[in-house]
Amino acid sequence: MSIEKVDVIVTSPGRNFVTLKITTSDGIVGWGDGTLNGRELAVVAYLRDHVGPTLIGRNEDNIEDTWQYLYRGPYWRRGPVTMASIAAVDMALWDIKAKKAGVPLYQLLGGASRSGLRAYVHASGATYEDLLDVIRGYMAQGITAVRVQTGIPGLGQVYGVASSKPGEKYNYEPALRSADGTAATRPAEETWDSRAYLNYMPGVFKRLREDLGTEIRLLHDGHHRLTPIEAARLARELEPCDLFWLEDPTPAEDQTALRLVRRASTTPLATGEVFNSVFDYQTLITERLIDYVRSSVTHAGGVTGLKRILDFAGIYGIKSGIHGPTDVSPIGMAAGLHIDMAIHNFGIQEYMPHSEETLKVFHTSYTFKNGFLHPGDTPGLGVELDEELAAAYPYTAAYLPVNRLTDGTMYDW
Ligand code: KDG
Numbered sequence: 001m002s003i004e005k006v007d008v009i010v011t012s013p014g015r016n017f018v019t020l021k022i023t024t025s026d027g028i029v030g031w032g033d034g035t036l037n038g039r040e041l042a043v044v045a046y047l048r049d050h051v052g053p054t055l056i057g058r059n060e061d062n063i064e065d066t067w068q069y070l071y072r073g074p075y076w077r078r079g080p081v082t083m084a085s086i087a088a089v090d091m092a093l094w095d096i097k098a099k100k101a102g103v104p105l106y107q108l109l110g111g112a113s114r115s116g117l118r119a120y121v122h123a124s125g126a127t128y129e130d131l132l133d134v135i136r137g138y139m140a141q142g143i144t145a146v147r148v149q150t151g152i153p154g155l156g157q158v159y160g161v162a163s164s165k166p167g168e169k170y171n172y173e174p175a176l177r178s179a180d181g182t183a184a185t186r187p188a189e190e191t192w193d194s195r196a197y198l199n200y201m202p203g204v205f206k207r208l209r210e211d212l213g214t215e216i217r218l219l220h221d222g223h224h225r226l227t228p229i230e231a232a233r234l235a236r237e238l239e240p241c242d243l244f245w246l247e248d249p250t251p252a253e254d255q256t257a258l259r260l261v262r263r264a265s266t267t268p269l270a271t272g273e274v275f276n277s278v279f280d281y282q283t284l285i286t287e288r289l290i291d292y293v294r295s296s297v298t299h300a301g302g303v304t305g306l307k308r309i310l311d312f313a314g315i316y317g318i319k320s321g322i323h324g325p326t327d328v329s330p331i332g333m334a335a336g337l338h339i340d341m342a343i344h345n346f347g348i349q350e351y352m353p354h355s356e357e358t359l360k361v362f363h364t365s366y367t368f369k370n371g372f373l374h375p376g377d378t379p380g381l382g383v384e385l386d387e388e389l390a391a392a393y394p395y396t397a398a399y400l401p402v403n404r405l406t407d408g409t410m411y412d413w
């Protein structure tokens with residue numbers, strides 16, 4: 001048997017997704033996610049023009065060989081566009097292999113190591129009171145872990161704060177179209193002030209611990225905005241609040257920045273959502289500078305790429321915290337859940353539910369109940385795309401915001 005057809009599908013049911021469809025000569029279809037938020041069409045061109053034609057006629061069973069062919073073959077290695085493209089192919093091939101075997105993918109990765117996957121959800125509020133209401137609502141549903149982001153007095157819209165109010169359906173999507181829902185021509189601009197943030201944020205967590213007690217797991221995302229010494233200060237000040245993790249306190253590409261943070265504090269650290277290769281983690285893992293690996297399957301070279309990173313991390317006692325925002329499609333999300341199910345060093349899974357519109361186009365088998373996810377037992381990844389409906393949602397340009405300091409200097413978003 002061999003790969004007969006490779007199609008790249010772009011659809012925008014609420015937000016943009018890039019999906020790869022591989023069809024084998026005996027008619028089995030595998031799905032892969034190659035969505036790269038705000039740069040989707042670069043992956044489309046890479047897959048359509050450079051990868052797809054080279055896959056025709058290859059044996060779909062040889063997943064590792066195909067991965068190496070796409071990684072080593074073109075000479076130009078790594079990078080988000082290349083690795084999201086490899087991920088899409090890799091996921092589709094694992095989907096096919098598991099469908100052929102008639103088992104959910106996690107069975108091929110070693111079988112179930114647990115009965116369910118503890119998930120963390122996003123909580124935010126423009127004010128402390130709104131935030132507290134949102135978290136209490138989650139706790140009432142049995143959710144045991146929440147990521148906490150808040151508005152900062154004196155700043156406008158900041159990273160991670162939803163537009164919805166407590167009681168409304170939680171609504172947060174960072175990639176923005178234009179105000180009337182048509183294609184964006186350029187990113188929105190936000191304003192950032194690390195001093196205002198550092199003076200405000202530790203107090204929020206102190207109040208939360210007083211109001212909510214010690215049981216609930218609290219996480220926070222710094223979104224790459226602090227210098228090493230600022231991050232060290234924040235991690236130390238948050239130490240009494242017992243964070244489950246502090247994510248991306250510093251720009252991720254500077255691996256050695258976390259040495260300073262580590263020396264200052266025992267607050268657990270998580271990083272890697274913008275990484276795409278095991279080499280991005282080499283220093284972080286071997287020097288034990290992080291506690292959780294944040295890569296998604298979609299951005300780290302697929303099941304094959306992420307499994308390699310997590311096996312390496314496991315040797316050093318570092319756990320998984322797979323990225324699960326809405327810009328990872330339901331296919332990429334499902335692939336992460338199958339890995340989570342099988343590996344020994346599972347930590348926690350991020351869960352940011354997709355919109356109803358998205359889930360009409362992507363039919364999923366995974367479930368979320370009482371704070372725990374499960375990939376389901378449908379053969380393969382357990383996600384199928386409704387191609388007819390997908391075609392009704394054409395690509396609509398949307399961008400993540402950019403950030404400037406209060407004096408106008410360009411900064412990290
Ligand atoms: O595309 C960017 C988003 O995925 C990112 O901003 C979300 O930081 C994020 C997270 O931790 O989910």
Ligand code: MG
Nearest residue numbers: 221247248273
């Ligand atoms: Mg993050």
